[in-house]
Amino acid sequence: MSETSYSTLGFSDRSLEAALDVIADTGFVGVEILGQAPHLDEPLQGNALKEFRGRLADRGFNSWTVHAPAKRTVPGAPDEDWRQESVAKLQRYVRFSGALGSRGLIVHPVPNPIFVSDTQVGPLHELMHDALRRSLDELVPVAAEVGTCILLENLPYHCDYPLLSMRELRPLVDEYPAEQVALILDTGHAWTIGNDPVAEIHFAGTRLQGTHLQDVDAATPNDDHWVPTHGGLDWDAIRGALAEIDYTGNWTFETVQGRHGESPAELARMTRRVATVWGR
Numbered sequence: 206m207s208e209t210s211y212s213t214l215g216f217s218d219r220s221l222e223a224a225l226d227v228i229a230d231t232g233f234v235g236v237e238i239l240g241q242a243p244h245l246d247e248p249l250q251g252n253a254l255k256e257f258r259g260r261l262a263d264r265g266f267n268s269w270t271v272h273a274p275a276k277r278t279v280p281g282a283p284d285e286d287w288r289q290e291s292v293a294k295l296q297r298y299v300r301f302s303g304a305l306g307s308r309g310l311i312v313h314p315v316p317n318p319i320f321v322s323d324t325q326v327g328p329l330h331e332l333m334h335d336a337l338r339r340s341l342d343e344l345v346p347v348a349a350e351v352g353t354c355i356l357l358e359n360l361p362y363h364c365d366y367p368l369l370s371m372r373e374l375r376p377l378v379d380e381y382p383a384e385q386v387a388l389i390l391d392t393g394h395a396w397t398i399g400n401d402p403v404a405e406i407h408f409a410g411t412r413l414q415g416t417h418l419q420d421v422d423a424a425t426p427n428d429d430h431w432v433p434t435h436g437g438l439d440w441d442a443i444r445g446a447l448a449e450i451d452y453t454g455n456w457t458f459e460t461v462q463g464r465h466g467e468s469p470a471e472l473a474r475m476t477r478r479v480a481t482v483w484g485r
């Protein structure tokens with residue numbers, strides 16, 4: 206069942222516990238936990254994990270997802286040492302996601318070009334495809350063991366890298382079991398690199414198990430992470446497309462910036478009002 210959820214990324218100005226308090230107070234029944242500083246830069250284990258799960262339930266949350274560390278932690282890293290480092294770190298987050306009972310672990314498949322020195326696009330294509338497959342081959346058995354799903358996200362980079370869209374990720378995801386590998390659509394990332402979120406939702410189809418709902422400027426999108434309806438995306442069409450594919454994953458709002466200097470708490474409240482109008 207779909208539930209509305211809010212990402213702690215919107216509260217990067219405070220601790221994870223303080224972020225969870227505001228998100229719960231704002232009325233969201235779901236939350237996405239950012240797996241990097243200033244929130245969970247180390248996955249919790251043992252008793253600390255158990256207690257953390259208890260605190261999520263105590264705040265009234267019904268569901269949660271975990272965003273794996275992004276930046277240099279990418280399974281499609283074109284360099285083998287870099288890829289292995291990423292897989293080792295991701296394995297720990299896969300275990301954490303399973304133990305926490307999360308609805309999915311969000312992973313950025315390929316690196317931001319700022320981290321890549323080799324600008325030869327041809328070889329990078331093959332290297333990244335190959336690296337992502339080998340990484341999933343290693344991560345999927347762990348995900349199956351702990352009962353969690355890896356959600357691969359579309360990214361907003363202006364470059365010729367492969368695997369930045371649902372259209373390109375879907376065939377690769379189809380090679381793996383649906384319970385362990387699925388897709389998450391970031392609406393603003395799609396538009397920023399010229400992809401229509403509606404078309405992307407249809408490309409993802411039954412494999413879509415997560416969303417990052419955020420708005421961007423229609424004409425000059427820049428991964429703005431505005432409150433949905435404050436930018437130029439066609440939200441009626443996006444909601445219609447999600448209904449058409451019978452989407453059941455969470456409606457996760459990833460609002461980070463305001464257009465007029467709103468505080469993080471104001472942005473969460475504005476987003477909550479949109480979610481309520483949408484009936485969620």
Ligand SMILES: [Zn+2]
Binds near residue numbers: 391417
């Ligand atoms: Zn996102």
